[in-house]
Amino acid sequence: MINLKNINRSDIVIFAMLIAATIILFRCINLQYKDTKKYSNLIEDREIKSHIIKTSRGTIVDRNNNILAESIPMNSLIVTDTTEFFQDKVAIEKLATILNVKTESIYKELKNKENKKFSYIRSARHIPIKKVKKIRNLNLSGITFIKEYKRYYPEGEVLASLIGMTDFDHNGQMCIELSFDKILKGRDGKKIVVKDKNGKIVDEIEQVITPQEGKELKLTIDTRLQYVAYRELKKQIISSKAASGSVVILDTTNGEILASASYPSFDPNNRSTYTHEGARNRVIIDALEPASTIKPFLLAAALHSKKVNLNDIYDTTPGYKRIGNKIYRDYKNYGRLTTEEVIINSSNLGSIMISEKFNKKIFYELLEHIGVGEKVNLNFPSEVEGALKHYSEWKNSDVRSLAMGYAFKVTPLQLAKAYSVIANDGLVINPKFVKSENTQIHEEKKYENEFKQVKKVIKRVIEDGTAKRAAIEGYTVGGKTGTARLYTGNQKKDKYSNKEHISLFAGITPLDKPKLAIVVIVNQPKTKVHFGGYVAAPVFKKIATDSLRILNISPDNISDHKKQVSNKIEKISNYSLKTPEVANVF
Amino acid sequence: MSNFKIYTIGFLIITNIAFSFGIVLIEHLTRSQHRQLQYFSNQKYELRNEWKKARIDQGIYASYSKIEENAKISLKMFLPKNRKLIYIDD
Numbered sequence: 001m002i003n004l005k006n007i008n009r010s011d012i013v014i015f016a017m018l019i020a021a022t023i024i025l026f027r028c029i030n031l032q033y034k035d036t037k038k039y040s041n042l043i044e045d046r047e048i049k050s051h052i053i054k055t056s057r058g059t060i061v062d063r064n065n066n067i068l069a070e071s072i073p074m075n076s077l078i079v080t081d082t083t084e085f086f087q088d089k090v091a092i093e094k095l096a097t098i099l100n101v102k103t104e105s106i107y108k109e110l111k112n113k114e115n116k117k118f119s120y121i122r123s124a125r126h127i128p129i130k131k132v133k134k135i136r137n138l139n140l141s142g143i144t145f146i147k148e149y150k151r152y153y154p155e156g157e158v159l160a161s162l163i164g165m166t167d168f169d170h171n172g173q174m175c176i177e178l179s180f181d182k183i184l185k186g187r188d189g190k191k192i193v194v195k196d197k198n199g200k201i202v203d204e205i206e207q208v209i210t211p212q213e214g215k216e217l218k219l220t221i222d223t224r225l226q227y228v229a230y231r232e233l234k235k236q237i238i239s240s241k242a243a244s245g246s247v248v249i250l251d252t253t254n255g256e257i258l259a260s261a262s263y264p265s266f267d268p269n270n271r272s273t274y275t276h277e278g279a280r281n282r283v284i285i286d287a288l289e290p291a292s293t294i295k296p297f298l299l300a301a302a303l304h305s306k307k308v309n310l311n312d313i314y315d316t317t318p319g320y321k322r323i324g325n326k327i328y329r330d331y332k333n334y335g336r337l338t339t340e341e342v343i344i345n346s347s348n349l350g351s352i353m354i355s356e357k358f359n360k361k362i363f364y365e366l367l368e369h370i371g372v373g374e375k376v377n378l379n380f381p382s383e384v385e386g387a388l389k390h391y392s393e394w395k396n397s398d399v400r401s402l403a404m405g406y407a408f409k410v411t412p413l414q415l416a417k418a419y420s421v422i423a424n425d426g427l428v429i430n431p432k433f434v435k436s437e438n439t440q441i442h443e444e445k446k447y448e449n450e451f452k453q454v455k456k457v458i459k460r461v462i463e464d465g466t467a468k469r470a471a472i473e474g475y476t477v478g479g480k481t482g483t484a485r486l487y488t489g490n491q492k493k494d495k496y497s498n499k500e501h502i503s504l505f506a507g508i509t510p511l512d513k514p515k516l517a518i519v520v521i522v523n524q525p526k527t528k529v530h531f532g533g534y535v536a537a538p539v540f541k542k543i544a545t546d547s548l549r550i551l552n553i554s555p556d557n558i559s560d561h562k563k564q565v566s567n568k569i570e571k572i573s574n575y576s577l578k579t580p581e582v583a584n585v586f
Numbered sequence: 587m588s589n590f591k592i593y594t595i596g597f598l599i600i601t602n603i604a605f606s607f608g609i610v611l612i613e614h615l616t617r618s619q620h621r622q623l624q625y626f627s628n629q630k631y632e633l634r635n636e637w638k639k640a641r642i643d644q645g646i647y648a649s650y651s652k653i654e655e656n657a658k659i660s661l662k663m664f665l666p667k668n669r670k671l672i673y674i675d676d
Contacts, residue, residue, distance in 0.1 A: 059638075067645040072638045154645035204624060227650040474671070549665075 046194055046202060053189035056149055057170050058214030060163060062223045063435060069163055069177070071149040071170065075132045077124035082114050084142030091138045098134050099123045125168065126150040155223060157265040158230045161281040162221070165268035174279060179379050186214035218435040220256035225249055228546040230261040236539045237263050240525035246282035247539070248412050249547060250517040252420040252508065255429035284378065287386045287409035288521070291482035292346045292532070293506045294405040296422060296458050298354060299343050300450040301366040305358035310340045310453065316349040324397065328352060343457050344465035346481060348404045355403035363402065364391035369428065369446055370418040372410055376431055386410045405482060416519040419506045422458070423514035426451045459511055470507055470537035472545050474555035479507025479540065481532035486524060500524045505536035509544050510556040518544055
């Protein structure tokens with residue numbers, strides 16, 4: 001018999017502890033052997049995992065903060081268990097109907113992904129919320145939805161060749177999207193989370209890497225001008241059955257690119273419209289021979305040499321001239337021309353004669369000053385620098401070709417930059433398309449007097465010369481037409497097509513207080529008349545007219561209108577004399 | 587046992603209990619605030635996405651091409667010819 005009197009308090013505590021230990025042991029055995037499955041399932045269902053926090057790609061906006069590219073999250077369907085997914089064939093058929101694809105294509109796509117826990121269906125990426133709800137109602141097993149960003153381009157084909165697009169994983173693929181990828185992309189974050197069996201986040205434990213959103217990129221582009229430029233270019237290319245074309249509008253006061261249009265184009269919102277030709281930014285990566293549009297610069301160089309005056313006479317009779325094996329021609333026999341008239345009528349023979357009167361080094365230095373053969377450095381993929389040989393390599397035939405705008409190449413943007421130098425009386429301002437970047441101004445203002453004279457001459461090109469179709473009522477315009485024969489040769493032999501041409505026009509408006517430099521290129525028009533003055537100049541006129549109105553630039557050539565205005569005002573003032581007396585008003 | 591010791595033990599026990607409650611309370615408050623923070627950040631994310639969608643909509647509806655199309659087709663508007671314009675100097 002246990003004598004209760006002999007039991008002290010410490011025995012009771014030890015006994016209680018033994019009972020507690022036994023209970024714990026029993027519970028451990030119970031958990032380990034009896035409820036193993038139940039609890040291991042629970043653990044599997046709730047796992048601690050690292051979770052990537054996807055960040056949104058930065059927005060691209062124009063100078064007026066209009067959206068050019070924006071990313072928004074969309075739902076994408078993921079197949080997590082193909083075996084389970086394939087069980088409900090009726091639901092898969094319904095899924096195919098919702099996604100507007102054939103059922104076989106879904107089977108085909110998932111055929112070799114049986115062991116994968118994460119399989120995309122191409123047509124089920126970036127689905128609108130309405131479709132997601134319909135799919136959820138199908139109660140398909142083995143699927144889940146994840147959030148993925150989709151990039152939208154509200155301007156579509158109008159800006160495609162400048163903005164470019166991203167791939168499915170939101171990486172910049174071309175154009176600005178590619179060149180500014182680092183800024184736009186941002187950095188994905190990472191957090192430790194508890195997820196349930198379906199991959200849904202139940203709880204967040206900690207954030208390991210803080211996500212960094214992509215930064216906003218503000219461009220100098222004005223979408224209104226961009227649309228006008230693209231619309232007129234497209235209209236002309238379709239009507240003239242041309243192969244391609246481009247337009248660039250430059251703000252001559254600060255070098256900002258206001259519009260950069262290329263045609264053909266594609267819709268970045270619809271990848272099926274993508275073509276290599278459509279994606280080509282012809283303003284920045286297409287170099288071409290500028291033909292007669294370079295003649296104002298020949299004149300500037302000639303004037304700078306002091307060996308040529310505007311009143312010098314050149315006899316271009318009978319309208320052609322054989323030099324060596326080559327025959328140089330004018331459009332017609334212009335007879336005797338002054339230096340000024342050579343440019344106004346775009347005489348090739350006259351230009352050759354001017355080029356023969358001064359040192360070729362002077363012409364080279366001027367071309368170098370305006371940026372020919374030098375990259376604009378826009379940080380744009382595949383930007384080309386054009387082509388200009390050193391003057392020491394120029395043969396006499398090269399000098400003649402250069403005087404006519406051949407034997408070297410410029411991009412439309414370089415040509416616009418060159419015309420902005422005329423607008424700024426010799427001051428070189430480097431073009432840019434990112435708003436925040438500082439304006440790069442060439443410190444030295446060279447050839448000021450020469451370019452002032454050139455301005456007067458290119459004004460007469462519009463008034464009396466080859467570019468009458470570029471004239472804008474109410475505004476002063478200066479410009480030069482160009483018609484280049486298409487180069488079809490190779491490294492061994494130079495060859496120019498007699499049938500295929502490139503029509504060009506480069507102009508400045510308003511000329512008295514320059515604001516816009518516009519270059520229009522139409523490649524291989526199939527019209528009866530293919531001259532720049534007929535094909536490219538009217539496009540310039542339409543674009544410039546709308547652009548000046550949109551930018552609210554006052555007319556600077558309103559002599560006729562002023563008369564109308566003064567008449568009108570007189571009538572108004574006569575009428576307005578009958579205003580009530582002050583006493584009656586108060 | 588002296589009274590001083592009893593009071594000290596009593597004080598320590600009460601302090602201990604108070605701290606325990608305090609820790610539990612603070613933990614609870616932190617968790618609920620964290621949950622609230624998560625809720626607000628989710629809401630911020632949703633609102634920002636809504637704003638982005640609205641901006642895209644605005645971009646489409648207010649695009650120059652759309653305005654021109656509506657003006658020409660729906661409203662039958664047209665630009666006056668240049669010679670009909672009267673310019674008034676500022």
